[in-house]
Amino acid sequence: MNNPATPIKMEAMYLSTLSSKGQLTFPKALRNTLNLEKGALVMMEPVPGGVLLKKAEIRPTEDDWSDEEWQVIAELAGQKGRRYLSGKKFLKSLK
Numbered sequence: 001m002n003n004p005a006t007p008i009k010m011e012a013m014y015l016s017t018l019s020s021k022g023q024l025t026f027p028k029a030l031r032n033t034l035n036l037e038k039g040a041l042v043m044m045e046p047v048p049g050g051v052l053l054k055k056a057e058i059r060p061t062e063d064d065w066s067d068e069e070w071q072v073i074a075e076l077a078g079q080k081g082r083r084y085l086s087g088k089k090f091l092k093s094l095k
Contacts, residue, residue, distance in 0.1 A: 041077060 016024045026036060034055050036042070041056040058073065065073070076093070 014027050014030055016027070018024055026034075031037075036055060041058070043054045043056040045052045045054070058077070076090075
C-alpha cells in the first residue's frame with residue numbers, strides 16, 4: 001500500500017493527500033513540468049467540480065506601483081491563508 005503522503009500518478013492526473021496543515025505535495029514530475037520551485041506562487045480558482053491550480057507570477061510594468069507598494073505586495077503574498085474575493089479588494093487592501 002502507498003504512503004498517503006506519496007502522490008500517485010493517475011494517467012494525466014496526480015493524487016496527493018491534504019496534510020493536517022492544509023498542505024498538498026506537488027509531485028516532482030509536475031513541479032518540473034510547471035517549472036515550480038520553492039516559494040513559487042500558485043493561483044487557486046474554484047471551478048465546477050474542483051479547483052484549478054495555475055502557476056502565478058507577479059511582473060511589474062513601467063507604470064506599475066512604486067517600490068514601497070511592491071514591497072507590500074511581496075509581504076502579502078508571503079502571508080499564509082490571506083484571500084481576496086476580487087482584484088479590487090486586493091488593491092484596496094494595499095492602501
